Amino acid sequence: MVDPVLTPAPAPASASSPARSSLRQIVLPWFLFALALALAGFLGWRLWQPADAGDPLATSLVAFERQNSLTVFSAELAPVVSSDDSRLFGLVKAKQVAVIPARIDYTVDLAAVDRNRMRWDAATKTLTVRLPPLRLSRPNLDEARAQYLREGMWIGREAQDKLTRENTLMAERLAGQQAANPVLMGLARNAAKDAVRQNLAIPMQVAGFGGVTVTVTIDGESTG
Incomplete structure (x- = not known):
């Protein structure tokens, strides 16, 4: 079954x-x-x-990228120069004294500032920045406001042009020397430090880092 x-x-x-x-x-x-x-x-x-969001050094570098070169100080100078001209075996002599106003700008090359020139101390919220040496512009001579004093019995056009060219070259050279004197360089460095502090403190605060202390030094400055 x-x-x-x-x-x-x-x-x-x-x-x-x-x-x-x-x-x-x-x-x-x-x-x-x-x-x-x-x-x-x-x-x-x-x-x-941003690739480095939250990185204080990246925030600082972004602030620098907006302006590659920063003019921090300008000096108005008035070099006094003189030149002589002699012709016809010394029988015809001429002299010209010139006062030529000149302007020189002191700038900082922010493009040269990278991470190697920055240091961040999170404990004290201090950003230390080391700037390259200041750069001095070529003197900008204002020959329209120049004053001339000429001496000589007779100064021809050729002699006058020669004296003016020589005065211009001498004024440019002298203005550059005067602009590099320690007093003006000290004023320019202080202005550079203040400008960089302002350029970094505000972006750092906006980025959320709060009150940050920015310390700035410059290559070549005396530490004494």
């Missing part, structure tokens, strides 16, 4: 299955949309966020 094979009847479908399926159909698209939105937001944040 062959035993009958009993096939188990299929279990009745749960009444909650259609509800769960319907719930998945509703929630899944919104979940995928939220996931895509979050991914897009993350990628956008990574795209627009």
